Amino acid sequence: MKFSKINGLHGEVTIPGDKSISHRSVMFGSLAKGTTKITGFLQGADCLSTISCFQKMGVSIENLGDTVLVHGNGLHGLKKPEQVLDCGNSGTTTRLISGILSAQDFSVTLTGDASIQKRPMKRIMEPLSQMGADITSVNGNGCAPLAINGRLLHGIHYQSPVASAQVKSAILLAGLYAKGETKVTEPSLSRNHTELMLKEFGADVRTEDTTAIIQPAEELFAKDIAVPGDISSAAFFLAAGLIIPNSEILIKNAGINPTRDGMIRVCQAMGGDLTLLNVRKTGEPVADILVRTSSLHGTDIHGNIIPTLIDELPMIAAMACFAEGDTIIRDAAELKVKESNRIAVMVENLSAMGADVEETADGMIIHGGKPLHGAVIDSHLDHRIAMTFAITAALAEGETEILGAECVNISYPNFYQDLKTLAH
Numbered sequence: 001m002k003f004s005k006i007n008g009l010h011g012e013v014t015i016p017g018d019k020s021i022s023h024r025s026v027m028f029g030s031l032a033k034g035t036t037k038i039t040g041f042l043q044g045a046d047c048l049s050t051i052s053c054f055q056k057m058g059v060s061i062e063n064l065g066d067t068v069l070v071h072g073n074g075l076h077g078l079k080k081p082e083q084v085l086d087c088g089n090s091g092t093t094t095r096l097i098s099g100i101l102s103a104q105d106f107s108v109t110l111t112g113d114a115s116i117q118k119r120p121m122k123r124i125m126e127p128l129s130q131m132g133a134d135i136t137s138v139n140g141n142g143c144a145p146l147a148i149n150g151r152l153l154h155g156i157h158y159q160s161p162v163a164s165a166q167v168k169s170a171i172l173l174a175g176l177y178a179k180g181e182t183k184v185t186e187p188s189l190s191r192n193h194t195e196l197m198l199k200e201f202g203a204d205v206r207t208e209d210t211t212a213i214i215q216p217a218e219e220l221f222a223k224d225i226a227v228p229g230d231i232s233s234a235a236f237f238l239a240a241g242l243i244i245p246n247s248e249i250l251i252k253n254a255g256i257n258p259t260r261d262g263m264i265r266v267c268q269a270m271g272g273d274l275t276l277l278n279v280r281k282t283g284e285p286v287a288d289i290l291v292r293t294s295s296l297h298g299t300d301i302h303g304n305i306i307p308t309l310i311d312e313l314p315m316i317a318a319m320a321c322f323a324e325g326d327t328i329i330r331d332a333a334e335l336k337v338k339e340s341n342r343i344a345v346m347v348e349n350l351s352a353m354g355a356d357v358e359e360t361a362d363g364m365i366i367h368g369g370k371p372l373h374g375a376v377i378d379s380h381l382d383h384r385i386a387m388t389f390a391i392t393a394a395l396a397e398g399e400t401e402i403l404g405a406e407c408v409n410i411s412y413p414n415f416y417q418d419l420k421t422l423a424h
């Protein structure tokens with residue numbers, strides 16, 4: 001797909017549903033008694049993989065488009081699937097479902113696409129095994145396919161070496177079924193949707209500092225969920241509105257959970273003109289964000305803020321190319337184990353466009369201010385990389401071609417249409 005310069009963005013864009021919350025709504029709804037009505041569900045390929053996995057385990061799920069009805073089977077109502085469960089491209093599906101499956105009374109094999117089969121699963125296999133789970137990597141490489149023989153589990157207190165909501169959630173979900181209390185302490189707080197939502201479904205879960213604590217549950221109960229817009233999807237238009245000259249856009253319905261709002265804080269620290277309007281609660285806090293073209297300056301991004309903007313770092317790195325001075329991103333080694341190695345892929349592609357950017361062991365240094373030119377960009381079939389470069393191309397001289405651009409269907413199927421509408 002080919003992209004070129006944009007002279008300004010104007011108008012409004014309504015952000016599609018949050019991917020993390022959409023996955024969890026289907027999972028927790030499937031384990032609850034009664035019907036969970038989900039509105040604002042993200043119809044991205046990852047969330048459809050989650051629906052398909054639970055349907056294969058006997059849960060009746062009606063996908064009506066924006067609304068999804070999950071007719072839950074109760075905490076102990078999943079059935080052994082007849083086929084292998086295919087998690088597609090979704091790390092969230094693979095890791096969270098593993099926590100649930102470790103405690104069922106059947107065996108199952110989980111797999112996914114070529115990218116999923118390279119992503120690290122030891123990070124969940126180790127703590128789940130400590131809880132008594134029987135979970136193995138079929139090829140012995142610590143990656144999917146995973147063979148899980150459901151077992152009786154017991155609670156643990158796990159000190160996670162990484163701030164990862166997927167690791168934390170896998171353990172908490174296993175903890176729903178375990179004997180005794182389960183605790184997860186992480187080095188800094190990752191997104192807390194599992195804790196907030198499981199509580200709404202009736203589980204006894206609480207947070208103390210960076211420790212999440214769950215008690216075993218007898219039942220979960222259906223709960224209607226209004227999914228807020230995904231701040232990680234909004235991030236592309238936040239950046240675009242700030243860096244594309246002559247822009248003024250209203251980004252509607254963005255979730256602003258404090259464990260996810262690092263992008264907003266970084267844009268402000270760089271001198272971005274952002275105004276949060278109509279701040280409200282639809283389960284989680286939500287706002288409309290007014291963005292205007294701004295002169296940005298470089299910043300230092302490291303420490304506890306990293307998990308709150310982990311998926312936004314590719315876009316932030318590209319945005320920093322248009323800021324005055326240096327932007328230093330540290331403590332972000334997790335980027336290497338996403339859908340692609342997002343440090344290497346960002347440095348490779350930004351450099352191809354003429355940017356002055358250095359790869360470091362746990363991040364990047366971006367020397368802003370160099371004019372960019374069009375190039376052929378390999379998305380490595382990573383949706384965040386494709387969207388980042390569709391925006392970056394809007395500021396580059398000449399044409400940019402993005403290979404594998406259709407992979408945006410993972411998290412934002414209408415992304416290119418929305419960009420086109422704002423550009424007119």
Ligand SMILES: O=C(O)C1=C[C@@H](OP(=O)(O)O)[C@@H](O)[C@H](O)C1
Pocket residue numbers: 019020021091092163164165166167169190191310311334
């Ligand atoms: O729990 C979640 O929904 C997610 C957690 C993050 O992954 P990690 O837990 O691996 O950091 C994030 O990158 C991913 O897009 C979604």
Ligand SMILES: C=C(OP(=O)(O)O)C(=O)O
Pocket residue numbers: 046089090091092093311338339384411
């Ligand atoms: C890392 C991501 O997702 P997942 O881990 O669910 O594949 C992402 O959406 O950027």
